[in-house]
Amino acid sequence: MSRTRTPVVDGWFTGDGEGFRLLGTRCARCASVFFPREDTHCRNPGCAGGDLEEVPLSRRGHVWSYTDSQYRPPSPYVSNPELPWKPFTLIAVELDAERLVVLGQATPGVTVADLTVGMEVELVPGVLHEDAETIWTTWHWRPTGERA
Ligand SMILES: [Zn+2]
Numbered sequence: 352m353s354r355t356r357t358p359v360v361d362g363w364f365t366g367d368g369e370g371f372r373l374l375g376t377r378c379a380r381c382a383s384v385f386f387p388r389e390d391t392h393c394r395n396p397g398c399a400g401g402d403l404e405e406v407p408l409s410r411r412g413h414v415w416s417y418t419d420s421q422y423r424p425p426s427p428y429v430s431n432p433e434l435p436w437k438p439f440t441l442i443a444v445e446l447d448a449e450r451l452v453v454l455g456q457a458t459p460g461v462t463v464a465d466l467t468v469g470m471e472v473e474l475v476p477g478v479l480h481e482d483a484e485t486i487w488t489t490w491h492w493r494p495t496g497e498r499a
Pocket residue numbers: 378379380381382383393394395398399400401
């Protein structure tokens with residue numbers, strides 16, 4: 352039986368491979384960009400608000416900060432307590448064009464020892480969790496190997 356690939360959150364990302372993008376929204380009045388997407392009203396306190404349109408965000412940015420998760424988070428975090436905990440690395444990335452900071456896991460195998468502030472990373476499709484029926488998809492940040 353083949354498992355379905357399902358985004359862990361609807362509407363936050365789209366596409367595959369080179370076409371994979373995070374989806375934010377942009378205020379038609381003040382051009383502020385939001386991620387996670389804001390669909391109700393502009394969060395810019397100096398803006399009276401406008402229509403919010405969906406926009407794909409840049410695929411590249413630079414490491415703003417990072418850490419790792421050395422312990423199993425409590426519920427509702429989904430993990431199998433029967434399996435040993437595998438730490439993951441979390442990166443806060445400042446997108447080059449939007450100047451927004453977006454959190455995400457690093458690609459598997461990347462540890463905090465591999466990262467420095469200012470290092471360039473790119474967005475790639477990733478897997479957050481798998482069960483018998485579903486592969487839950489997300490985004491990961493992968494170092495490009497280029498220095499800022
Ligand atoms: Zn606005």
